[in-house]
Amino acid sequence: MANDKSSMQLISRGILSENPIFKLALSMCPAVGISTTVMNGFMLGVAVLFVQVFSSITISLFKNLIHPRIRIPTYTLTIATWVTVIDLVLAAYMPEAYAKMGIFVKLIVAFAIITMRLEMFACKESVKDSFWDGLGMGLGFMVGMMAIGFVRELLGSGAILGYDVLGFKPLLFFILPSAGFFVVGLMMAFFNWIEIYYKRSRGLK
Amino acid sequence: MKDMITIVVRLTVSCVLAATVMGLCFIFTSNAKKHNEHIKEQQVMYELLGYKDGAEIPGSLALHEVYRYVISSSEKQSIGYVVPQGHGEETGFIFVNIDLNGVLIETKPIALSESEVLEAETRNKAVLAAVGPGYEVSFADQTIVVTDNGKRIAYLLGGKFQGFKTFVSVMLAVDPAFTLIGMEILEHEEDPGLGAEIEQDYFKNQFKGKPFEALKTINVVKAPIPADYLKALNGKVSEGDILKFREQYKDHDIYALTGATISSRAVSNGVKGIVTKFSYRVNVLDKVLKEQQLAVSF
Amino acid sequence: MKTLAKIKFIVLAVLLFLAAPLFSQAEGLIADQSFKADNEILVTFTGPVDKAVAEDIGNYTVYEEPDPDIRLVVSSATLNEEGKRLSLIFTEPLNTATTHVISIKGLAGIEKTTFTVSKSYLGYLFGILISALLINNFVFTKYLGLCVFFGTSKKKDTAKGMGVVFTLVMVVSALMSWFFYNFILIPYDLNFLQIVVFIGLVSLTVQAVDTVLRKVNPILFNSFGVYLVLVIANCVIIAVPLILANNNYNIFETFMLALGAGGGFLLALYLMSSVSERMQLANIPPSFKGLPISFIVAGQFAMAFLGFSGLQLF
Amino acid sequence: MSKQQASDDLTTAKAGLWKVSISPHLKSSESVEKIMWTVVACLVPSLILSVFVFGIQTLIITAVSVISCVVVEAVSQKTLGRKVTIKDGSAVLTGLLLAFVIPPGVSPLLPILAAVFAIYIGKHLLGGIGYNFFNPALLGRAFLLASFPVAMTSAWLTPIEGFDIFSHLGRSIDAVSTATPLAVLKEQGMVAFTNAFGSGASLYTNFFLGWRPGCIGETSGFLLVLGGLYLIYRGYITWHIPVSLLGTIAVLTWIFGGESYFTGDPLLALLSGGALLGAFYMATDYVTSPTTKTSKIIFGIGIGGLTVLIRLKGGYPEGICYAILLMNPLSTVLDSWFKPKRFAPPAGGTK
Incomplete structure (x- = not known):
């Protein structure tokens, strides 16, 4: 990782070129599981953003004190701590949203994306850069979740953010479990297609 | 060796730090959580009683919680109720132990405050102390008696029953004659588009206004809902017409959801069970309270 | 595969252990009891009983275990010719999900014979297994473990x-988590620590499996490569543990x-590979x-698995 | 039964597996085209009968389904830069089978959506003809069942009286809908079944000839069996899958289907659902079924077992659609387990 990244670059990298869902293909369980509405995607996105940013900062702050041998356990402990915090906070202040996300908030602890960012970025870079990187990754995750949620909510229940926009429910299929796979698969392919098209038009390949 | 020590020390320190963060967070959020849950529950209750969002709740309205316990020893079982005592000033609760045939065994005061009784653990301990050693107590359910100026206007009953997939949990409101005045589906995991329709107005509202006599034998029919009735169930006609339809269909069976007869039947049987069991119990409890001339708040 | 044989053995042992109470229940006057139709309970006695006593509906007290004060009304009791099979018909359909307690007065000279009727517990346990394995398959209907699922499903081996490793880790860590949850977290009101405790136990199990596997089966160990580490973050x-x-x-x-979840994961991986x-x-x-394309194929599998939805074996 | 044998062979050859000529009855002179069109021809009598059973709208639904499948096939082959092969009849067959497994009372728009799903996502994304793992028509049906659960589980029509084939046109479904025999049997029991459909010999003849509620093409047992037997006679399909499948359903229903063990009605089980259609035309699809004899028999037994499981214990009255879908991906596995001895590589050398 280069040191001279600006904050904007770090954020845009998380959202676009290294989007955790569509590009890195990490932490896809919730992307398929609970992305039935935009709101669900947003809420889980917020939770992940919180955990990612705080874990990145924590690890970056203490990076010199972490013994290399116990690197992974320390990461896990840090993540678990912040997940517990956001879990308790959500359960207390947003019980309805929390009930919808079910077990997935607790499962943030097992998201590969967070551990990966800690290992690859936060344990080497400064606090400030780690913050921006965490923010970028978290936002990327949130945007991805919301995009999937948008498609599924619109097609599945004819609504966006709970507001009925179509007036009818086009295809119930899209809010069913299995549709998550199709929507994510098709969206990934769509982004790949854009990339291929872009490269071709630039004469790169 | 030195490595080992640093590792151990640092791990311990980080564990302690983590525990502090989590512990603090837990302390700060646990009360808020309970508070919010309570508010949410109250909101559902008031909605069932007909006070939708923002409607002003009259001050004369009061909710009294009654807790039911099953008390068992190796030989026999009995039912214990924790009922709020007295009128207004006197706080505290009475524990009423009734045997299976509806005959009073004993009554005992329980010194718990309004907020303490909400805590399941404190309450369980108090009940255990009241029944004495050799008995086991298990919390069964909670009923809310609603009074307006001291006069009973409704009961709120919670319940859970087997649906098509997993459990369906509901809250019902019945008036003192056990006519159903409202139903809310709190939790379910039925199939979207099929069984999940039980939470739709046109299904739930069919139960509204069913008298106890009709509820006792309620069943489902597999037929399409008549178009004008459907409109009324969805609240698309005037208030007066809704009542007219409710009157017209009050003894009619529940129209099953298309493609989800099992879920529909589960709900109607579940509601029937909850209301009939409750009607039996509340009669027993009332009789005992009257015989013993116990002052209760409702 | 040795581990597979071991797992089979463990399953068998547990099943036998669980079945033991079923055999012991058959002692005494009552040989067998079960729900029959919607509103019928069938009782088989070990020997012929008195027809007059058995067919008098006034001698029966029946209630659902959680509601001992609500008596269920028996509308008729019929004993067969032989005097050994009794059919109790109730006025209302029974809620077969709960345990029913039946007492008979004066049967065979005994003042009160009490026994319970319920769906078999073994069946219920088996239901949990099948549910986690097929109906709510962890990959296809709960979308868990997708990273590893897509990562390791390229080759059958x-x-x-x-x-198999997943199943093993899952069973061991779930049992340990259960122990911790019930004997430490709950009694000391430390439930908010569950995430940390569970992930710690999982890591511990993985470490143990890692060490054991390295010694016992180095070929398998090598073929897993990085994935064993991924098990932790899965x-x-x-x-x-969270579900339990x-x-x-x-x-x-x-x-x-745990067994069903692991088996379901194995099944999904195998099908996909x-x-x-x-x-x-x-x-x-x-x-x-x-x-x-892997996602699309997984989606097609998920659609096929919809066929299991609503399956109720027992 | 919808894909090219040729490309299937290509698959196995490319895979570096043994190249087995396991269908000795499949004469090499038979082109894919001819096979496909023959199967289509075998299905047409059932379609014509369904017009007289359920009315003219079955023809409309089938036409919409076939046309949309062909269009989707052509469009997807064009956009993916492949050779357009709509003339080989495989898209027509998929469209026909898709229409055969949906209720006669649904809106004709449904098969269009199902066609997109079945042909584009179910087949062409995976590499086109010969590479799909699941039977496209059944995937389309599963998609419809998930999207329109109410229509797909309740838009059944009662067989019409006389020849008034236009009687169901333009009437709302709620007014005419009924329940399929299996649904009645499952939800209301044998007594209700006898009340609704009668009993004894007339019941079996009615069911065998197709005079009962059901999916468009599944009711006429007689014509389906006739067509299936012709296909076996011509050697386009083998007897293994249909026989083991139907046999398993019959035996298992006989054992578990009644009030007590060994009192089920096996004949009724075969006639009252989509078992015959599934056994002869869906499960035998070249691409999605195994190739060796043993694995074919096991494949059939698996489908039969799953069908009975879903029928008796599952959430749906009929289970053959999902049973075939569940067994489809196993066909390669079965083939690798039961490959003929002489072609098997030495033990331990498998990759």
């Missing part, structure tokens, strides 16, 4: 090995859930190559 494994904590499962139920091998030869549109 890897998939099989990975699935939703499937951590989900099992949510549902307050007992130790047998926990075991069945068997088609991936074929997929590598196909002319897939370039933008779909790799993950997107």
Whole structure:
């Protein structure tokens, strides 16, 4: 990782070129599981953003004190701590949203994306850069979740953010479990297609 | 060796730090959580009683919680109720132990405050102390008696029953004659588009206004809902017409959801069970309270 | 595979252990009891009983276990010719999900004979297993463990090995989590620590499996490569303890859930790997190559698994 | 039964597996085209009968389904830069089978959506003809069942009286809908079944000839069996899958289907659902079924077992659609387990 990244670059990298869902293909369980509405995607996105940013900062702050041998356990402990915090906070202040996300908030602890960012970025870079990187990754995750949620909510229940926009429910299929796979698969392919098209038009390949 | 020590020390320190963060967070959020849950529950209750969002709740309205316990020893079982005592000033609760045939065994005061009784653990301990050693107590359910100026206007009953997939949990409101005045589906995991329709107005509202006599034998029919009735169930006609339809269909069976007869039947049987069991119990409890001339708040 | 044989043995042992109470219940006057139709309970006695006593509906007290004060009304009791089979018909349909307690007065000179009727507990346990394995398959209907699922489902051998290791880790860590949850977290009101405790236990188990595997089966160990590490950061494994904590499962139920979840994961991996091998030869549109097509295929599997929805074996 | 044998062979050859000529009855002179069109021809009598059973709208639904499948096939082959092969009849067959497994009372728009799903996502994304793992028509049906659960589980029509084939046109479904025999049996029991459909010999003849509620093409057992037997006679399909599948359903229903063990009605089980259609025309699809004899028999047994499981214990009255979908991906596995001895590589050398 280069040191001279600006904050904007770090954020845009998380959202676009290294989007955790569509590009890195990490932490896809919730992307398929609970992305039935935009709101669900947003809420889980917020939770992940919180955990990612705080874990990145924590690890970056203490990076010199972490013994290399116990690197992974320390990461896990840090993540678990912040997940517990956001879990308790959500359960207390947003019980309805929390009930919808079910077990997935607790499962943030097992998201590969967070551990990966800690290992690859936060344990080497400064606090400030780690913050921006965490923010970028978290936002990327949130945007991805919301995009999937948008498609599924619109097609599945004819609504966006709970507001009925179509007036009818086009295809119930899209809010069913299995549709998550199709929507994510098709969206990934769509982004790949854009990339291929872009490269071709630039004469790169 | 030195490595080992640093590792151990640092791990311990980080564990302690983590525990502090989590512990603090837990302390700060646990009360808020309970508070919010309570508010949410109250909101559902008031909605069932007909006070939708923002409607002003009259001050004369009061909710009294009654807790039911099953008390068992190796030989026999009995039912214990924790009922709020007295009128207004006197706080505290009475524990009423009734045997299976509806005959009073004993009554005992329980010194718990309004907020303490909400805590399941404190309450369980108090009940255990009241029944004495050799008995086991298990919390069964909670009923809310609603009074307006001291006069009973409704009961709120919670319940859970087997649906098509997993459990369906509901809250019902019945008036003192056990006519159903409202139903809310709190939790379910039925199939979207099929069984999940039980939470739709046109299904739930069919139960509204069913008298106890009709509820006792309620069943489902597999037929399409008549178009004008459907409109009324969805609240698309005037208030007066809704009542007219409710009157017209009050003894009619529940129209099953298309493609989800099992879920529909589960709900109607579940509601029937909850209301009939409750009607039996509340009669027993009332009789005992009257015989013993116990002052209760409702 | 040795581990497989071991697992089979453990399953068998547990099943036998669970079946033991069923055999012992058959002692005494009552040989067998079961729900029959909607509103019927069938009782078989060990010997002929007095017809007059058995057919007098006034001698019966029947209630659902959680509601001892609500008596169920028996509308008729009929004994068969032989005097050994009794059919109790009730006025209302029975709620077969709960245990029913039946007492008979004066039967065979005994003042009161009490016994319970319920759906078999073994069946219920088996139901948990089947549910986690097929109906709510962790991959296809709960979407857990997708990273590893897509990562290791390219080759059948890897998939099989990975699935077995997963099942093993899952069962061991779930049982340990159950123990911690019930004897430490709950009594000391430390439930908010569950995430940390569970993930710690999972890591511990993985470490143990890692060490053991390195010694016992180095070939398998090598073929897993980085994935064993991924096991720690995997939703499937951590989900099992969280689910058992949510549902307050007992130790047998926990075991069945973990076994079903692991088996379901193995099944999903195996199915996926068997088609991936074929997929590598196909002319897939370039933008779909790799993950997107795997997702589409997984979606098709998920659709096929919809066929199990609503399955109730017992 | 919808894909090219040729490309299937290509698959196996490319895979570096043994190249087995396991269908000795499949004469090499038979082109894919001819096979496909023959199967289509075998299905047409059932379609014509369904017009007289359920009315003219079955023809409309089938036409919409076939046309949309062909269009989707052509469009997807064009956009993916492949050779357009709509003349080989495989898309027509998929469209026909898709229409055969949906209720006669649904809106004709449904098969269009299902066609997109079945042909594009179910087949062409995976590499086109010969590479799909699941039977496209059944995937389409599963998609419809998930999207329109109410229509797909309740839009059944009662067989019409006389020849008034236009009687169901333009009437709302609620007014005419009924329940399929299996649904009645599952939800209301044998007594209700006898009340609704009668009993004894007339019941079996009615069911065998197709005079009962059901999916468009599944009712006429007689014509389906006739067509199936012709296909076996011509050697386009083998007897293994249909026989083991139907046999398993019959035996298992006989054992578990009644009030007590060994009192089920096996004949009724075969006639009252989509078992015959599934056994002869869906499960035998070249691409999605195994190739060796043993694995074919096991494949059939698996489908039969799953069908009975879903029928008796599952959430749906009929289970053959999902049973075939569940067994489809196993066909390669079965083939690798039961490959003929002489072609098997030495033990331990498998990759």
